[in-house]
Amino acid sequence: MALPQAKLTATEVRLAGLSLPSAPGWTRLAREGALARVQAMGMPGRRDEYWRFTDPADFVSAEPVPATHHARQKIPVFDGMDRVRLVFVDGVFDAAASDDPALAGIEITRLAEAQGQDIHWAADLYGTLEARGQEPVDRPLAALNTAFATDGFLIRATGRAEKPVNLIYRHESDSSDAILHHVIKIEPGADLTVLENGPAAARFNKVMEVEIADGGAFHHVRVQGRDHDRRAATHIFARLGREATFKSFTMTANGALTRNECVIELAGDDGVAHVAGACVGDGADFHHDDTVFVTHDAERCESRQVFKKVLKNGATGVFQGKILVQPGAQKTDGYQISQSLLLDGDSQFLVKPELEIYADDVACSHGSTSGAIDETALFYLRSRGVPRAEAVDMMVLSFIAEAVEEIESEEIRGEIVERLVQWLARHRG
Amino acid sequence: MLEIKNLRASLEEEGKEILKGLTLTVEAGKVHAIMGPNGSGKSTLSYVLAGRGGYEVTDGSATLLGEDILGMEPEERAAAGVFLAFQYPVEIPGVGNMTFLRTAVNAQRKARGEEEMDAATFLKVVREKAKELNIDAEMLKRPVNMGFSGGEKKRNEILQMAMLEPRVCILDETDSGLDVDAMKLVADGVNAMRSPDRGFLVITHYQRLLDHIVPDVVHIMVDGRIIKTGGPELALEVEKNGYADLIGEAA
Numbered sequence: 001m002a003l004p005q006a007k008l009t010a011t012e013v014r015l016a017g018l019s020l021p022s023a024p025g026w027t028r029l030a031r032e033g034a035l036a037r038v039q040a041m042g043m044p045g046r047r048d049e050y051w052r053f054t055d056p057a058d059f060v061s062a063e064p065v066p067a068t069h070h071a072r073q074k075i076p077v078f079d080g081m082d083r084v085r086l087v088f089v090d091g092v093f094d095a096a097a098s099d100d101p102a103l104a105g106i107e108i109t110r111l112a113e114a115q116g117q118d119i120h121w122a123a124d125l126y127g128t129l130e131a132r133g134q135e136p137v138d139r140p141l142a143a144l145n146t147a148f149a150t151d152g153f154l155i156r157a158t159g160r161a162e163k164p165v166n167l168i169y170r171h172e173s174d175s176s177d178a179i180l181h182h183v184i185k186i187e188p189g190a191d192l193t194v195l196e197n198g199p200a201a202a203r204f205n206k207v208m209e210v211e212i213a214d215g216g217a218f219h220h221v222r223v224q225g226r227d228h229d230r231r232a233a234t235h236i237f238a239r240l241g242r243e244a245t246f247k248s249f250t251m252t253a254n255g256a257l258t259r260n261e262c263v264i265e266l267a268g269d270d271g272v273a274h275v276a277g278a279c280v281g282d283g284a285d286f287h288h289d290d291t292v293f294v295t296h297d298a299e300r301c302e303s304r305q306v307f308k309k310v311l312k313n314g315a316t317g318v319f320q321g322k323i324l325v326q327p328g329a330q331k332t333d334g335y336q337i338s339q340s341l342l343l344d345g346d347s348q349f350l351v352k353p354e355l356e357i358y359a360d361d362v363a364c365s366h367g368s369t370s371g372a373i374d375e376t377a378l379f380y381l382r383s384r385g386v387p388r389a390e391a392v393d394m395m396v397l398s399f400i401a402e403a404v405e406e407i408e409s410e411e412i413r414g415e416i417v418e419r420l421v422q423w424l425a426r427h428r429g
Numbered sequence: 430m431l432e433i434k435n436l437r438a439s440l441e442e443e444g445k446e447i448l449k450g451l452t453l454t455v456e457a458g459k460v461h462a463i464m465g466p467n468g469s470g471k472s473t474l475s476y477v478l479a480g481r482g483g484y485e486v487t488d489g490s491a492t493l494l495g496e497d498i499l500g501m502e503p504e505e506r507a508a509a510g511v512f513l514a515f516q517y518p519v520e521i522p523g524v525g526n527m528t529f530l531r532t533a534v535n536a537q538r539k540a541r542g543e544e545e546m547d548a549a550t551f552l553k554v555v556r557e558k559a560k561e562l563n564i565d566a567e568m569l570k571r572p573v574n575m576g577f578s579g580g581e582k583k584r585n586e587i588l589q590m591a592m593l594e595p596r597v598c599i600l601d602e603t604d605s606g607l608d609v610d611a612m613k614l615v616a617d618g619v620n621a622m623r624s625p626d627r628g629f630l631v632i633t634h635y636q637r638l639l640d641h642i643v644p645d646v647v648h649i650m651v652d653g654r655i656i657k658t659g660g661p662e663l664a665l666e667v668e669k670n671g672y673a674d675l676i677g678e679a680a
Contacts, residue, residue, distance in 0.1 A: 375482060376519055377519045379479075379480075379481050379482065380515065380519040380521075381529070381533075382480075382502070382504045382507070383481075383503045383504075383507055383512075383513055383515075384507055384533035385504050385507035385508050385534075385537035385593065386504060386532055386533050386536050387504050388504065390532065390536065391504075394524050397523055398521050398522050401522050401523020401524075401572075402522070404523075405523075
């Protein structure tokens with residue numbers, strides 16, 4: 001079907017400034033395939049079903065909207081942890097600022113350097129989960145990423161990683177436009193934790209494809225900061241084998257525009273997938289969108305989506321979450337909760353929860369609420385002497401707790417809470 | 430110590446008057462009990478004194494040690510020495526009981542210009558007081574009132590009271606939902622805090638709590654006013670004859 005003229009034009013505009021790498025090596029086929037998908041789907045527009053709540057204009061413009069970068073935090077998040085740091089500056093890997101990837105005890109290869117090598121597992125995976133994730137909902141920004149990604153990592157764990165891998169995205173240029181693509185393979189029984197943090201670029205397009213084989217476990221904690229003008233469209237595509245585990249948590253503060261998509265396919269029996277997020281937004285220039293699609297295609301799998309948004313002074317939060325239970329996916333246990341705490345009358349939370357179930361022996365539940373601070377609880381705290389502003393902060397932390405508790409590591413959980421406390425203290429009133 | 434004069438208060442939204450000229454003085458070192466039938470305004474009195482929103486004071490005054498409290502924010506009243514033990518203590522998921530207690534203790538100290546209590550001292554004091562109330566370490570670690578039984582919640586209120594050391598303690602239906610053993614534990618906690626420089630206002634529907642927390646003065650409250658004041662024997666009279674006779678007598 002031919003694209004409408006507006007979409008065609010938008011797509012041409014976006015593609016005009018991009019070119020496939022000159023030596024794509026084994027990624028050539030995947031990239032060409034992805035480009036064909038982009039051309040067939042066109043760039044997202046406001047009329048698309050899954051872009052009604054979020055205007056994609058800044059993702060599809062020829063040039064990024066400039067974003068002032070802030071001085072780096074004195075003590076970056078995860079700083080106290082023993083981890084392997086891999087640093088990108090405006091979307092370009094900076095080896096000098098990074099640790100030796102070998103310290104993680106797993107295979108880590110830079111995409112930009114690996115294209116000339118023969119890496120079978122990566123060749124099988126690069127762009128594959130992204131392509132699968134295009135059904136039944138188009139995700140053209142992800143296809144664009146597969147086609148034009150300039151950097152990223154290929155990570156393969158065959159056992160338990162010795163340390164977490166921390167992908168750090170520094171932002172230094174006000175006009176940077178970064179496209180990163182990571183491919184992660186967790187072999188049977190292997191276990192890896194990936195941490196991500198940093199504002200990355202003025203405009204950031206990131207895809208992470210994660211294949212988790214039988215009995216493998218993947219833990220992901222991400223902190224999206226910090227620069228107010230930054231814009232980011234990210235995708236995680238995960239496919240889980242039998243008894244595999246996927247757990248992802250994202251904390252977002254600030255950012256003019258964030259769209260985090262997570263597409264999960266439970267392909268083996270007894271898999272467990274949890275995806276959670278908490279965001280705090282202050283001001284009309286904050287727009288945060290979580291779009292999640294979980295497909296149950298095997299028996300006895302468990303999925304949980306837990307998303308909490310705290311919005312004030314005109315901030316906007318979006319949640320679009322779907323649980324699709326395929327025929328035969330019996331004994332599915334699906335859960336989804338999305339809630340917002342609106343700290344004033346100017347902020348808004350736009351929600352689209354969906355369940356689509358084709359098996360008859362499943363337990364799926366979803367809920368969504370939007371509300372103000374509980375005055376009774378606030379009075380209770382204040383009646384004990386806690387000043388109003390601190391009491392409101394406590395109520396915010398209380399509201400977010402269910403999402404934060406999805407983080408398994410107590411150390412990381414504590415760190416996330418600490419960052420939240422600091423953010424809240426800076427954004428009182 | 431706590432002086433309430435001709436206090437009138439209405440529900441803000443409906444404009445309905447609940448307190449209709451209530452006068453009452455709680456002296457330092459004394460325990461005053463307020464008894465009354467349902468709907469007489471007992472809980473409203475406790476909320477108006479503690480500063481809960483939704484009520485409008487239309488007349489009268491309330492002072493603590495000569496200082497007007499009605500113009501203060503709830504946290505300022507707390508720092509000045511007002512404590513309200515809630516009839517229904519609120520559950521706050523995600524906020525640790527200890528964190529909450531320590532924040533409250535230090536916020537009050539800060540407001541009064543006192544030095545904050547350091548972590549080690551706080552821990553020591555809270556453990557001692559918790560032990561007396563039969564509150565175990567696990568309960569202290571849990572989020573505020575989450576998964577607590579009715580009795581545990583009330584004991585937790587008394588623990589907060591013990592840590593905050595208020596000048597005047599208002600106990601709103603602290604006996605509701607408690608079995609005899611739990612009530613005794615709570616009463617022991619309250620009795621341990623009786624001191625010459627602290628006053629108590631014990632609001633209760635039934636006389637039974639007053640067997641354990643023996644009051645110096647008993648007031649009968651009906652329709653937003655005190656209609657009769659007497660000694661502990663007044664509570665026994667209510668227990669025996671109900672409120673009807675007293676209401677008839679006052680009319």
